[in-house]
Amino acid sequence: MSNKETTKDSTKELFSVLVKEALTLSNSEPLLKSVLDELIVFRQSFAEVLAMSLSRKLASSLLSRSQLEILFLSTYKENPSIVEDATADLCATMDRDPACKSYLEPLLFFKGYQAIQAYRIAHVLWKDERFFLAEMLQSLISQKFAVDIHPAAKIGRGIFLDHATGLVVGETARIGNNVSILHGVTLGGTGNETGDRHPKISDGVMIGAHAQLLGNIHIGKGAKVGAGAVVLEDVPPHVTVAGVPAVKVGRPENALPSLEMNQNFTRDTNSKPAK
Structure with missing residues (x-):
């Protein structure tokens, strides 16, 4: 299947x-x-x-x-x-x-x-x-x-939560289809602001363990977020980010990295743009 x-x-x-x-x-x-x-x-x-x-x-x-x-x-x-x-x-x-x-x-x-x-x-x-x-x-x-997912959050289908311990998903977070998220990830706010204040994750994104995505930011389709990254700004489609604060380090080898689950981010440095 x-x-x-x-x-x-x-x-x-x-x-x-x-x-x-x-x-x-x-x-x-x-x-x-x-x-x-x-x-x-x-x-x-x-x-x-x-x-x-x-x-x-x-x-x-x-x-x-x-x-x-x-x-x-x-x-x-x-x-x-x-x-x-x-x-x-x-x-x-x-x-x-x-x-x-x-x-x-x-x-x-x-x-x-x-x-x-x-x-x-x-x-x-x-x-x-x-x-x-x-x-x-x-x-x-x-x-x-x-696992703490606010019931108001909107989540698509084909979701893979690997291990999942410590996952936090805020009230106004949005997660698209075919997304893979590892343990310890936070899709949270940046403080006590109200309204639309949590990340929006597009289709095919992979988020590494203990990555912290904060604020009303957008993660583009097929993007890849490195383990332990702190993401405070939008991430374009088909881009790999890592670090504290997160910066672009390359491009995923595949158009939808969530399906491949490749945790080796060094390979992305010289990758051609995903199609």
């Missing part, structure tokens, strides 16, 4: 793959059979699988597993596009993470994937003006996954 496949048919195909993987794993690891049956094999759709797995992860004294499962299922039923987003995100993780050997792994274990799916539900709640419930879900996501 490809992370570009985000139709209803591709979601059904992904669900079929997950069931096959679960059955195969159950045969080789009988200890896992009961949990795999409950979470995957006995479900009727990918939406059910997501609702079951996320509700188990996020259940707390504030909201029980059954309450969360009902909330998630109803949200998926009313907003099927976010199930397709989840399909694209899972395919993106499988495509871009060399440590990922099956679709089951990110679905059940990778907190970056889980956090972005829980955010998507919180975002729907926010748009429906159920602000307090959205913020409560945001708090649970932060506690369980160490």
Whole structure:
């Protein structure tokens, strides 16, 4: 499967793959059979699988597993596009993470994937003006996954959050499609200003670990941000920036560096402009 496949048919195909993987794993690891049956094999759709797995992860004294499962299922039923987003995100993780050997792994274990799916539900709640419930879900996501994404932020599909620990995404941040972000990244403001105050990330951008992007800045399509960079100004499309403060150090070898996940920024110094 490809992370570009985000139709209803591709979601059904992904669900079929997950069931096959679960059955195969159950045969080789009988200890896992009961949990795999409950979470995957006995479900009727990918939406059910997501609702079951996320509700188990996020259940707390504030909201029980059954309450969360009902909330998630109803949200998926009313907003099927976010199930397709989840399909694209899972395919993106499988495509871009060399440590990922099956679709089951990110679905059940990778907190970056889980956090972005829980955010998507919180975002729907926010748009429906159920602000307090959205913020409560945001708090649970932060506690369980160490990922803090404001429910008002707007995020596209085909997103890969690698490791994800310490990720912060502010209220007015925007993230396009097919973006890859490593752990410790901040898309934040520069102080106590109000209004539109957070970064805007275009399609195909890759942001290295612990990069800090601050203010209402724009990161152009296919740009690459080095690990530990502090970015305070706009970054043009297809440019590599690094350093404190960040400066241009070259151009990515590929038009969409988020898909390649190449962390070697020295290669970009002599690269020709990406097409």
